[in-house]
Amino acid sequence: MSKNHKPNIAVIAGGDSSEFVVSVKSGANVLKAVDTDKFMPWLVQMQGLKWEVFQNEEKIADVDKSDFSFTINNEKIKFDFAYITIHGTPGEDGILQAYFELLKVPYSTCNVHSSSLTFNKWFCNNYLRPFGIKMAASQKLKKGETFDAEAIVEQLGLPIFVKPNAGGSSFGITKVKEVSKVKAAIEKAWNESEEALVEQFIDGNEFTCGAVRIGGKKVIFPITEVIPQNEFFDFEAKYTPGATQEITPARLPEPLFKKCQELTSKIYDLCECSGIVRIDFILQGEEFYFLEVNTTPGMTATSFIPQQINAMGSTLKSIISQIIEDKLGE
Structure with a gap:
């Protein structure tokens, strides 16, 4: 060269x-x-x-x-x-x-x-669960599989979340509050993915935390608190200006802020992540419940990761340069 x-x-x-x-x-x-x-x-x-x-x-x-x-x-x-x-x-x-x-x-x-592990929510959940990572109970349904809506509700309660198992997004997610709506929600998720996940509803606030490893050093970003004006953080809430209130750094007491960052760091390592990753949680009481790992998180000007990098006093330019230099040098 x-x-x-x-x-x-x-x-x-x-x-x-x-x-x-x-x-x-x-x-x-x-x-x-x-x-x-x-x-x-x-x-x-x-x-x-x-x-x-x-x-x-x-x-x-x-x-x-x-x-x-x-x-x-x-x-x-x-x-x-x-x-x-x-x-x-x-x-x-x-x-x-x-x-x-x-x-x-x-x-x-x-x-x-x-x-591929983190993209498949079912695989990722079942891989992380034995390590003591708390998460909602869930069931997986393959496209076309017969299911008993009553039995699902009996096991997971109401409301439940129905979502595509493999999808990089908030498309195809439904919050179901009555048995009669379970079937339509599962079919909607099947439109996005070959498999649907039916998950127990964890009532709490949503938080998300980014992290990156550059060289041997891992940086955990400040946490963002996500307050959707919609009922939950769906595609519309995610991408409509004003549909969600996002607060970075999150208004959490210091011990909980630290707990979320430590959990993010632990999951990053357990999943052997690299580059910029964002991990989503629901906080119920004092417990963070794991939602998912995003390995190519949104990077638009208003996305969480650029917000967190700014809140940290760094710039997207600096972090991206470091990632490229680090990986080119390997």
Whole structure:
């Protein structure tokens, strides 16, 4: 590599889930935060087999999938690093990670194993439970499987949450308050995922905490308190300005603030995470109940992680630079 060659960084957005639009916003915000003194950032948008390189919102080339490169003005440009900002498949579930492992291209997120484990809520819950991580009781239903709504309610009580098992998002989630609505909620979740999870309702406030490991050092971000104006934190609450009140750092007594950060750190390590990860919880009384691990969390200007990084007195630019430098140096 010549001295004047800045590493080419692909900021990857899009994907094949319902969160395509949000991912595109995350990608634009990350692209803006890449330090152009050190790196040459390019936006790569993926949807299905269409992988395209964009500059100033114009498509300039197709990606050559055989070596993750593109050609412009007869010059072949090979990407040195992949910064993945796809929420859902194929960027959050291990599929892209495996592709980059095959091509020996360093990337920003958890590895194949950790990404696929955390993406599948059922696997992740059952993996974490023996380590003493508290969480709601749940059942899993495969698409088309017959089920008895009465029996489910008898076991888990009402209300219950019905959600897609594998989905990078808040799509397809229903809070069910009566037996007669269970069937429709399960079918709605099946539209998003091959499997539906039916979970006991934990009544409490939602908190979310980010973390990153750079080099040997792990940084746990300040916690955000999430107060939806809707009944729960659904897609609308997540992405409609004003639909949710978000307070960073969360108004928690010091011992609980610490407890949540320590739990975030423990889950990050247990799931062998890498890069920026965000973990969601419900606080009931003094106990934090684990909800899920997001391994490519939202990175739009108003998302939780950028809020937490600002509250910490750092910048997205600084954290992203450190992640890229660290992983390029491995």
